[in-house]
Every structure is written in C-alpha cells, then in structure tokens.
Amino acid sequence: MTDAVVTAALTGPIATKRDNPALPTTPDEIAAAAEAAYRAGAAIVHIHLRDEAGLPTADVEVARRVMGLIESRCPVLVQLSTGVGLDVPFEDREALVEVSPQMATLNVCSMSFGTGEFRNPPDGVRRLASRMRDLGVKPELEIYDTGHLDVALGLDAEGLLAHPLQFSIVLGVKGGAPATVESLTAMVARLPADAIWQVIGIGRANLQTTTIGLALGGNARTGMEDTLMLRRGEPARSNAELVERLVTIARAIEREPVGPDRAKQLLSLS
Ligand code: KMH
Ligand code: ZN
16 A cells, blocks of 8 residues: 545535535534544645635635634644635735645646636746745645646746645646546656646546546545535535545555645645
C-alpha cells in the first residue's frame, strides 16, 4: 500500500440546496460535513463559504467562524478556496488568506467557466502567491488546462511558490480541459518530478477520472463541489458517502488514505 491523501470538497460555489438538499451551506452544516468526511477518511476539507442567503462569500468573519467550528470538532486540515465564486471580485477573494488556513487554492489563470467567467488576473495572482508564501499558506495550484501549468511553473521560476508544488488537475469544466485520459496524462507528464497532485473530476466523469488519478499515483478528491451524484440517477446523500466510496476504491488499488498528521508531512505544510 502507498499513502494517499483524500480531500473532501464539501460545498463549492455553484450548486444550491435545490440541486441537492444534502449540500452543506451554513457554517454549522459545513463543520458537521467536515467532521463526517474526516471520519470517513478525508485528511483535508476544501472549503467554500456561503452567506445567509446561501451565496458564495469571501467574508473573513464567516471564514474564521467556519474554521473555528471545524477545529472544535476534529483535526482535519482546512484548505480554503480563494476561488470563492464567479461573481466575487478577486480583491475580496485574495483577502481570505489573511485568516491563515493551512492551505488555500491558487487559481493561476482567468478562463470561461461554464456560462460564467472566472477572473484571475496575472498581477493579482502574483500578489496572492507572494502573500501566501509570506504567511506560510500552502497553495493548491488549480490547473484547468495545459497552459495553466506553464503559468504555475512561471510563478515557481519567480520564487513565489514553496516546494513541493501541489497541483490539482481539474478535468471536465466547460472552458477547461475535457475529462479524458489524454488530457490528464498530458499534464501529469509535464509536472515537476517532486510535484504532488490530484485530479478534480467535475460532474459525470468524477468517479472515473478520480480513480484513474489514484491508479497513476496521484492523491484524490471528491465531494459535492465536484459531483452531486453518487451515480447516475442517484443523488449523493452526503459528502461522507462520496468519501467512503473513494476510500474503498483507494484501498482496492493498494492506496491507503492517511490521516491529517501524515498528510501534513507529505504535503510539507507548516
Ligand atoms: N468553481 C470555481 C469558481 C477554487 O476553489 O479555488 C473554481 C473553484 C476553485 O472553486
Ligand atoms: Zn473549490
């Protein structure tokens, strides 16, 4: 068995309870979902915040509250999304790292995102990378296509990123790389030798692409940000249910999900 770090992406920025009533959106629901995901085998929770209306927010007070609630329940590591939501200005999103989560996402390029636009301007991305480096917040480099990898490597060449680099290869977003083995292997082949990586499989191909990533030696992520369905026609009843299934798959292919302490070592978190 080799180690595998499992991340649960609990909420995301787009789905609502109308899409799946089990989606956690309030601070208490997110904290309870984080604990259940941890107990099911996740070492990390990827967190998007919602306001009282259920919309994505970059409110640092909400971030502090959610992080405090999670910490009071379990030792799972927190990866805060700086992607937040498509309608939230970059300048508000970047302020979230000031609450010093163990990790935060760093989306390196602007792009079309479904029917919306995901704005990550080059000067803002460099500023955010530099602030994360100064605060000791580990960037989760989200790579939605091959060119994004080159931009991330450029940030590394400028000395803005701490090693080992940690990549999430996102497959299946409309506007990014398709959920195919070819697009995955094209990106994996070009990662630095010491890079740590996982697949984020969006939508229908979630199960297949995540499993292929694990089989190729990557870590793994699942959760209701990435898929609201356990399988076609069957909505997920919880994030923990998705994590349980992924843990079963990991073990079946000789990958053992690790706890937060070991994940901290593997990912070189401060
Ligand atoms: N769904 C997007 C807006 C992140 O968490 O940083 C991208 C996103 C990335 O959620
Ligand atoms: Zn996210």
